[in-house]
Amino acid sequence: MxxxxxxxxxxxxxxxxxxxxxxxxxxxxxxxxxxxxxxxxxxxxxxxxxxxxxxxxxxxxxxxxxxxxxxxxxxxxxxxxxxxxxxxxxxxxxxxxxxxxxxxxxxxxxxxxxxxxxxxxxxxxxxxxxxxxxxxxxxxxxxLQGRPPVTRSGARPGDVVAVCGRLGWAAAGLTVLNRGFRSPRAVVVAHRVPEPPYGQGIVAQQAGASAMIDCSDGLLADLGHLAEASGVAIDVDTSKLDVAEPQSVVAAAVGGGDPLTFILTGGDDHALLATFAASEVPDGWRVIGTVSDGDPTVTVDGAPWEGDIVGWRHF
The missing domain is CATH 3.30.1330.10 (PurM-like, N-terminal domain)
Incomplete structure (x- = not known):
């Protein structure tokens, strides 16, 4: 009723x-x-x-x-x-x-x-x-309590790229939902309710983060925004990306695709991405790439990403 x-x-x-x-x-x-x-x-x-x-x-x-x-x-x-x-x-x-x-x-x-x-x-x-x-x-x-803001434009050659939070979980959940299923439940819940790492933005700033961005559009897309704003090249090392078991399950269920695609291109997780001097990465953050001189680009394992999807676009 x-x-x-x-x-x-x-x-x-x-x-x-x-x-x-x-x-x-x-x-x-x-x-x-x-x-x-x-x-x-x-x-x-x-x-x-x-x-x-x-x-x-x-x-x-x-x-x-x-x-x-x-x-x-x-x-x-x-x-x-x-x-x-x-x-x-x-x-x-x-x-x-x-x-x-x-x-x-x-x-x-x-x-x-x-x-x-x-x-x-x-x-x-x-x-x-x-x-x-x-x-x-x-x-x-x-x-900001007297602190300078951490913008997208401060990344420096020689910095490392680090992440705090989950990557690709919401994208795996969206894939499941689009196919009419509700499991694995963990990724479906991740699509419904993101889990930003609250408090870690200030932690990153106090540790010396040179640039930072909310990962809402996808790892490659948002690192692209950061690279463009900072005028640097960024390379992502896939050996340092964590593929969770539910992501692998979803990838296998939809035709045996690479679960890394969820992590590299999926948005809506709202993890934090930041650049640091290698010695300044705080606890709770994990290094996933490097910053160097060059045209503002993002590469994967030293080469351009060849997938069709780069990240979320409204239009």
């Missing part, structure tokens, strides 16, 4: 249920319920926006509403991590169809709150409107 829909309640009642009992913190001067949220910061403020659209970034038939809420926050906060900013808060703009059940919105906000707690961000407010499809836009704010 269908539950109550969004059309059967008022906008402000729905907003009230979303924001009821939200936690706050000493940095928040004005929280949800006014025209703007107001917060204090110790240093420069980092800001980023990330948008998810139904049937492009998620499907209701694949993901629970809690998963969508968690993914919206995680994908946005990962950008703050890549700049070495401490998350302060997030504002969410949610577009939903009138026939959507209120229980979906309640599940979504529960996922938002869960991921906010994990990431250290506070839900500061947002906007609610009607539309044909569900669309979520998350804008996040982070405090």
């Amino acid at each position: 269908a539950g109550r829909t969004v059309a059967e309640t008022s906008e402000f009642d729905l907003i009230g249920s979303i924001t009821a009992g939200l936690p706050t913190g000493p940095a928040v001067r004005v929280g949800p319920g006014d025209d703007c949220a107001v917060f204090a910061a110790d240093g420069d403020v980092a800001v980023s926006t990330d948008t998810m659209v139904e049937n492009v970034h998620f499907r209701r038939s694949w993901s629970a509403p809690e998963d969508v809420g968690r993914k919206a926050v995680a994908a946005a906060v990962a950008d703050l991590e890549a700049m070495a900013a401490r998350p302060i808060g997030v504002v969410l703009a949610l577009t939903i169809p009138a026939e959507l059940e209120i229980s979906w919105v309640e599940g979504f906000q529960a996922g938002v709150r869960q991921e906010c707690e994990l990431s250290g961000a506070l839900l500061l407010g947002g906007d609610l409107t009607r539309g044909r499809d569900i669309t979520v836009s998350a804008t996040v704010f982070g405090d």
Whole structure:
């Protein structure tokens, strides 16, 4: 039996249920319920926006509403991590169809709150409107606390490339879901809810990271962005990439493909990629490549990647 829909309640009642009992913190001067949220910061403020659209970034038939809420926050906060900013808060703009059940919105906000707690961000407010499809836009704010931001443009010849977090898990999960299956469960869950390595952006900055980026589009694609911004060449050493057993299972099940393709080209894991002097790589990070002089390119084991897929593209 269908539950109550969004059309059967008022906008402000729905907003009230979303924001009821939200936690706050000493940095928040004005929280949800006014025209703007107001917060204090110790240093420069980092800001980023990330948008998810139904049937492009998620499907209701694949993901629970809690998963969508968690993914919206995680994908946005990962950008703050890549700049070495401490998350302060997030504002969410949610577009939903009138026939959507209120229980979906309640599940979504529960996922938002869960991921906010994990990431250290506070839900500061947002906007609610009607539309044909569900669309979520998350804008996040982070405090650099007097530290300089770690950008994409600082990689130096002689540096090594290191990663913190998972690579290619979400891509393997998407492959499984596209074929109508739900296992291996570990990769399906990775597609539904990414796991950014919260706190590691600051760890990397304090260890001397020269450049950093959130791996959202895929390893080769995002290292390409970093190489272009820094004006360097990057080579990935596949012998240093970890192929997990579920990735091998999926690759074998879809025709015996190379599971490294998931790792090299798959996006949505939101691992962190950074460059360091070889002696400065912090614990919890693993070296996967090198930086050298040359045209801004990314090679694999010293040669151009010959696969058809390089990474995620919207258009």
